[in-house]
Amino acid sequence: MKISVRNLEPTKVKLTVTVDPEEFNPYLDAARKEIGKQVNVPGFRKGHVPGKIIDQRIGFGAVAGEAVNAAVPELYSKALEEKKIHPMAQPELDVQEVPASASDDTKVKFTATVERRPDVELPSLEGMVVEVAKPSVSDEDVDKRLENLRQRFGTLVGVDRPAAKGDFANIDLDAQIDGESVDSQEGVSYELGSGTMLDGIDEALEGLSAGEETTFESTLQGGEHEGEKATVKVKVNSVKAEELPELNDDFAQEASEFDTLDELKADIRKQCEADLEARQATDARDAFIAKLQEGLEIPLPKGVKKDMVEQQLKGMTPDPEKATKEQKDEAEATVEKELRDQIVLDVLSEQMDVKVSQNEVFQFLASIAQQYGMDPNRFIQAIIQNGQIGSAVQEVGRSKGMVAGMKAVTFKDTEGNVLDLSKYLGEAAEEEEEQSVEAASAAAAVADEIANKDEENTAE
Template sequence: MKSTITKKPKSSVELSVTVLASEMAEFFNQALKEVQKDFALEGFRKGNVPEDLILKNTGRQYIEAQSLDIAVQESYVTALKEHKLNPVAQPKIDIKKFKVVGVGHIQPVETRGVASVLDDQPALEYTAQLDVFPEIEIHDYKNVKIKKDPKALEVTQSEIEKVFDHLRKQRAKLETIDRPLKIGDWAEINFEGSLEGVARDDMKSNNYPIILGESQMIPGFEEQLIGLKKGDTKKFPIIFSKDYHQENFRKKRAEFEVTIIDTKERIIPEIDDKFIKDLGHDKLEDLSVAIKDSLKQEKETVAHTKLENDILDEILKRTRIDLPESLVEQEVDRMLVESKDRLAKVNFDWQRYLDQIKKTEEDLKKEMRNAAEKNIKVGLILGKIATEEGIDPTAKDGAHKVMEKLVEYARN
């Protein structure tokens, strides 16, 4: 067997393989033995049918087809080892030549493969197009320096007061009212809407709870409910903003019809001794310190995550990886399945989602490519650095240990 490789862009390789007639004869015999194991013929025990009768009953072409499969599989693996190739996906095989002497008739057992005078002649030639594990070149990852924000961990009095306000609203009590709604009130509503005159299922809901002024709905919606009372119904238009997060809604006109099912006033407690004790503290100062410490921990977590992301972004700039197309496609497919699973968990139909955003799966795949490429590159980078740092890249905490090392380098 002979094989050569030709390197191509995007970590792709063309493997050219030639199998000689003498080798093909061995694969032919191997295929015949495999068929013989399960071959049944009247007058013989299973597995004991003579080979010439098997050839007569199956036809030589059938055995040759089986031998071709075996020859390609075994020669391909041998060629991979010879050239130290690490494929990342199944190859595309293209048979250029396959010819065995004696096709169409039965030869004696000793010559049934290929005539001996042609032993050194090519009997099988094929190419295999395959994507291989890419080469990774990282420049000076130990010397990555990230500029720190000196105010990133500061906790302001305004932030503490926002937490107090949130805690008060969490403990608010609801009391039924018989007056028009105002900002801060709670309401239960039924609503349905249309976009450019077309009714949409994703713009309707029943028994939907809302607090006026909390910006739960699209801008302008909650303000339309001010002054309404329980039992009232109101129709009103809203124009979506030009920067609305769903592109297919931007600058379009919507019509809503809302019915008020119930109305209540929120009674928000004051910060008194009972409020403080309910939160597990004796003094206001102690509660303030606890809130400040909690906010600082949150900021430290956010800052650490940002530091890790900044380090990886900088290392990505210093890295050369020629990603194989098949790896990118696999990651895009994984991300697509993940998106479908998320929607399935909330019982949202995938096709309905595509219809709403007015995109196809192919559109989403194109949008996912950049993120997919980054995911793969980060994974490959962490794996290579792990190896260089003596960390097992396959360990459950391997990536975590690598990031700890990179953060350590960045801080020194």
């Protein structure tokens, strides 16, 4: 097999692969054998029809077509491996030459154009020191968490006054377009200022008392009229305010196992410190990846980036085509960082000679399935059938490579103290490693596909 490589871009190549007859012949024989199992030829048992007879009866062109379909993907993979090219997308394959008959000495020739991982040389990990900011717990952190706990024990009481920010209003809504009601709801509870409903509703409700109503203009957020402008009539049925318990020893006894408020505060401070320690481990991971990228120019594959930005925008806005400049800029920045991190971690996992087991991949996929509330076995089978198992293997490899790399360097805080991150760099850390945008998107797509099939089956 002869392979030539032409660089089209820093992250895009075109391979031209020419296959010698002796390498292609086994694929022809396999194709003849498979076709022989499916056809009836007088005088021969199924599966025992000579190749020459298959060529005569079925036609060499059909045999060669089957052989090419089987050969090209395998030979493409071999070419990538031989030339040490790491694809980041599906290739554009073009079969250019195929023998016309069994006696034709024309060599199979095809091209593959694919976006590839750029060549990146990472710095040596030997002696590397990564600095991580030293976190500290403030009184404000403790008070904020204490206030959240206090709100859990709050009660709503009716008030005879106009609604204000923070109040809970029970409301009726009626959205109209051109004077015709298109959506209505009754008895909805809404917290003023929460921003969880229609744009403009907070301004409309503020100052209204029970029994009063008003109208405002807004854009509908769901239903068949999603995205359309509507006139919304809102009526206030009741106004309730949140009444919070006093912060004293009685509250501490009711809300916890502690007898005094001071003991409760001390425990909350310990919780904050534990959370900060875990956050410092996350900061250490981010600082490590950033350290690896220092001074590196990492070109990104344009097609892969474009597809990922589109996927990112779908999660940010109902209509990606109407995304604002700010949303597009945010999506692009997120994807660029994601791609750079992926590339660096892929290179790192190779340098650390990371091996990924089948069990590790299945555990990774099972954790994703759990997040989507799906049966793990069914989800894993869907991933395999969709040809996405390679992405899962790659994701696990990145996680293991990162952990191995972090174990090989020294982390210090801003005061020069060496950080012990060992409890965050075990197997549990690998399993809890965040999914990439790409992995999450692929998982969501498979989950949606399975859900849609379930709906179709139910409908039938």
